[in-house]
Amino acid sequence: MNENFQKDIDFGLSATNKTLPSKYFYDKIGDALFVEIMNMPEYYLTSAEFDIFKNQHQQLIKALKLEKNDFFELVELGAGDGTKTKQLLKALDDQGYNFKYAPVDISENALEQLKASINNELPTVKIDPKQGDYFNVLGDFKTSSHPIVVLFLGSNIGNFNDSKAKEFIQKLDHNLKTGDKILLGVDLIKPKSIVLPAYDDAQGITKRFNLNLLTRINNELDANFDINTFEHKPEYNEEEGIARSFLVSTKDQNIAIKSLDKTFTFKKGEKIHMETSRKYNDQILNTILEGSFLKISDRLTDSQHLFADYILEK
């Protein structure tokens, strides 16, 4: 991990347009800041998707075309704390569906907490957590004879640019059988006046979330970023439907990263691209699905039409 981290940071800061991978936001502090983000009034994504899971679980179950007596597996990629999923699990369990829940997460700690909370709140739900990178565990599905439903919620796919999203969908497609499904949660394209505040909150939590990666580089790679010399600047391009977050250097400066034995030069006003958060509609999703055997079979949105959960069927 640390070797990849070091390589990725070096690669990103050496580029003409500096960039850092947002997947490295999530250390212990980053995880906690993301929980704060999900609770911010401006961050509508989490509550909108929760609204779907809370109020439309029956429609979800119907759209997934599940059979009561046939055993199936719900695999959740990047399960987190499972707040939304628990709504669905409870409904399935109450109605006597025969299934097991397999949350996949990189964080062993997150999985242990999730398992404990499921055992406590939904003791009759079978849970089989898998620790690892999404793709390491994907290989196991293909050989399974029972139907698989993959949950990939929270607009996590939004962090991929379109070619990475396509690659991800292709890999998923290769690991699924005919009839298997994906429940894909995405943020919908909408006006800037709604999207931008979600990444530029009044309390400055998202700013701390971005700056935390510089602190992480300081701590783990022995660097000397002064986080007070970087401003948080998110943008949203309404035509494209893409939000991007940047940190902007407020002065000319050199940053030394000792473990790389390198110095990086920043001009005043120079940006580091920190994160991409792509928003979707049917057309964009269909472009991503092109070349795979996956088709959109249904779509549920929250009462305000901010967020969508798509059902993709192979």
Ligand code: AVJ
């Ligand atoms: C977890 C990737 C969906 O892009 O909206 C929240 C992460 N970044 N605020 C998103 C995030 C800044 C989030 N995703």
